[in-house]
Amino acid sequence: MSDLDVLYQQIILDHAKVRTGGDLPESETAAAPVFPGIGQSHQLNPVCGDEITLRVTVEDGKVASVRWNGAGCAISMASASVLSELAEGVVPEELLGLIGNFREVMRSRGKLAGEEEILGDAAAFSGVSRYPARVKCAMLAWVAAEEALRQAVAA
Amino acid sequence: MTLVSARTQRHDPGQHGRPQGVEPLDRASVPVALTDTEVRRIRNDFPILEKEVNGKPLVYLDSGATSQNPVSVLEAEQEFYEQRNAAVHRGAHQLAVDATDAFEDARATVAGFVGATDSELVWTANATAGLNLLAYSFSNASVGHAGAAAERFMLAPGDEVLVTEMEHHANLIPWQELCRRTGATLKFIPIDDDGALRLEEADRLITGRTKVLAFTHVSNVLGSINPVQELTAMAHRVGALVVLDACQSAPHLPLDLKALDVDFAVFSGHKMLGPTGIGALYGRAGLLDAMPPFLTGGSMITTVSMSEAQYLPAPQRFEAGTQAVSQAVAFAAAVNYLGETGMERIHRWEMELGQRLVVGLQAIDGVRVLGPVAGRDRTGLAAFDVAGVHAHDVGQFLDARGIAVRVGHHCAQPLHRRLGLSASTRASTYLYNTTDEIDQLLDAVSNVRGYFGVDASGERR
């Protein structure tokens, strides 16, 4: 596999197209909803203009949905898609743990490989950690989810 | 090594000043573009171009962001440190005299390169610093710091500063801030869908209220060349000052600021074969001396008491503190290299490369080139959008082939927004780029959509 293929794993390219959860209408994102169990965060990567507005809904002590609206590179869009799939049905505390784990892998400069049993499809992003300029792209949705989740459980 | 002063070097570029492989021109003949053969020899002067990146020979197409340095520039800086390093404009010892000579000779060389005299050229850290210097000096004038003599630079509510929609943030934000400080209004000349300045709008917007017109000579995104003389004449008719951002013109085409009749201009050394940390602000004779300083401190004063200070005339008035001396010396070596090669020949070569880029890119399905279409004047750069693939991914794909381009908004967010984009990919050339490198880029770009599984309409398959 070429270096480029290690970065752009097929799973990543597929998710960049499917974009699970990426159907939050832009018209709905203008004002963050203020209901208990709902949190929303907007994140921007000023370097390349990648942008995401992500909403987390928590019901019965579990993440019911992660939906988002965004524009950006394949890495950032795929990473949001993977996160949406991974998060559904997970207890908030556990999701925060997964976000922490993902961040650690991303910041490892290629030293840590994400474990598939823990991170699922998100483990495919391990190659990104070797490209410091792209780590922010991969983290964008996860940083948004972290903030939105804290709001959702605090509300 | 014998000690050769920069002045003698300027007249006789000697052993390491002359670019390899470029025949001295017969002045009487019309300069023609460089040739691929000459360019291949010129490349030998640039050590970094021999590098491999990701296992592939480096194809450097990011000179619009920063250029590479020929050996003569690297040697000039080293020679300064080995032979002449000392504080300039102070001290009575021989080294200080040599250092000061080198520094001031460099100023004369760079000034001469853009058709100015040495007293009209202020060293700055880069173009951004030059524009901020102007904006802060005007703002100091506006609160009366230089008295009635600085009336031309005063801004107040009701006055207008005019820029264009295609400006680099460096020629936009300092003016936004100046307007905030003074209460003046910022306006802009819009562009059309092809990225050309709407001159009829310029004519409407330039009025008696216009105090400053600041615009770029060559767009760093579109590659278009703006009609400087026409715009300057319009501004001067209403008594406005003209500030030219020459960042993308000074390195790439013959520039005569006197002939263009602008009042101020800025450019950066690192974009024209020089080192980082050095740039220049040109100010028409008489104007700089009437302006209040921006940064204050040592080296820019005549008399200082505990309560106030008198300032030196320009350019020293604007050069507070220890200057980037070795960088200035190396900057002069850079413009000597460019001058020896011939700016007209470089310009023509890059126009050829620019056309090759546009023609090739336009022929690739799903690729949209920003700015002038093929056949229209453009410098040697092209920014483009690949439908359905983000610029960041395009750049990564190219990097894997050793091709270095810039991705993002290129510090021109309003321009990108106007063109309906948040980012683009930009390939920008210089005198050391070959047609073969352009073809490598084109070949790579034609494979981008296939790799990311996107069809020409941008639909994700």
Ligand SMILES: Cc1ncc(COP(=O)(O)O)c(C=O)c1O
């Ligand atoms: C048109 C233009 N203006 C201003 C600048 C700013 O130059 P610098 O960062 O060297 O100050 C650039 C460089 O990116 C440019 O291309």
